[in-house]
Amino acid sequence: MTESQLQKLLGSTAPDPGCEGSGEFMDEYCELVSSGEPLPDRFAAFLTHMANCVACREDTESLLALLLEQEKTNTG
Amino acid sequence: MNTLAIDQESAEWLRDLQGNGAAREHATARLHALLIRVARGEASRRRSTLPGRAIEDVDDLCVQAASDALMAVLAKLGTYRGAARFTTWACKFAIFETSTRLRRHAWRQRKVELDDTIWDRLPDAAPPVLQRLENDQLIVALHRAVRDHLTERQRFIFQSVTMDDVPIDVLAERLGTSRGAIYKTLHDARAKLRRVLIEAGHGEPVS
Numbered sequence: 001m002t003e004s005q006l007q008k009l010l011g012s013t014a015p016d017p018g019c020e021g022s023g024e025f026m027d028e029y030c031e032l033v034s035s036g037e038p039l040p041d042r043f044a045a046f047l048t049h050m051a052n053c054v055a056c057r058e059d060t061e062s063l064l065a066l067l068l069e070q071e072k073t074n075t076g
Numbered sequence: 077m078n079t080l081a082i083d084q085e086s087a088e089w090l091r092d093l094q095g096n097g098a099a100r101e102h103a104t105a106r107l108h109a110l111l112i113r114v115a116r117g118e119a120s121r122r123r124s125t126l127p128g129r130a131i132e133d134v135d136d137l138c139v140q141a142a143s144d145a146l147m148a149v150l151a152k153l154g155t156y157r158g159a160a161r162f163t164t165w166a167c168k169f170a171i172f173e174t175s176t177r178l179r180r181h182a183w184r185q186r187k188v189e190l191d192d193t194i195w196d197r198l199p200d201a202a203p204p205v206l207q208r209l210e211n212d213q214l215i216v217a218l219h220r221a222v223r224d225h226l227t228e229r230q231r232f233i234f235q236s237v238t239m240d241d242v243p244i245d246v247l248a249e250r251l252g253t254s255r256g257a258i259y260k261t262l263h264d265a266r267a268k269l270r271r272v273l274i275e276a277g278h279g280e281p282v283s
Binding site: 005006008010013016019025026027028030031054065066067069 | 083117118121153157159160161162165167172180187198237239243244245255259260267270
């Protein structure tokens with residue numbers, strides 16, 4: 001069993017706010033990342049949840065892709 | 077609730093949506109149109125995850141998702157704090173509603189069952205012999221921990237999500253609950269398994 005398989009099975013032990021708790025940070029996270037700004041430490045638990053939850057990670061990637069696309073359209 | 081400094085465009089959205097009359101109607105229609113575009117964009121991004129037979133229903137599904145997202149946004153206007161632009165905050169609801177529906181749509185004709193043969197199929201990248209031995213012992217210990225220490229519901233959710241790649245939203249629908257509740261069960265199951273593995277002498281499996 002590889003490290004990534006084990007991670008997928010057991011997740012991380014770090015504090016994890018769950019789906020609803022993380023959802024509150026998703027929009028702010030995506031704007032910070034899309035504008036290239038550094039992430040404050042308060043996003044640590046959000047990032048843990050992203051590693052642990054496929055659905056929330058995919059939704060966040062979708063919102064980020066949308067913002068990057070909008071940015072490209074605005075500057076293009 | 078704390079409100080951060082809100083940018084002008086977001087403030088205008090809020091003012092119009094919280095107002096009355098034509099301005100509110102116009103803002104609601106603009107927001108609905110935005111959410112439909114976002115839902116269609118999300119469906120387009122996820123097109124490859126849908127079986128062929130499911131594609132024809134996707135546009136209806138996007139319109140429903142956008143309408144539900146609009147209802148959620150309007151119901152939660154009072155919780156918007158301005159941490160991100162209003163449109164980003166609103167698009168989050170459209171993506172959630174759309175992706176949840178698309179995952180369920182893709183799985184609508186598939187069964188979700190507890191399948192213990194999955195333990196025999198845990199892939200292994202043929203590591204060196206000693207590592208292989210340790211891995212085999214860990215898999216056996218994990219399998220035993222799942223069997224002996226998880227409740228029936230925890231076991232079903234743990235195996236379905238982590239080993240069978242069943243989307244958490246599909247499980248939520250089949251079990252009549254929410255994504256958050258399924259995740260909580262998964263989280264508790266994982267914590268219990270880690271504890272059992274450590275007590276069985278397998279160290280801290282994942283940091």
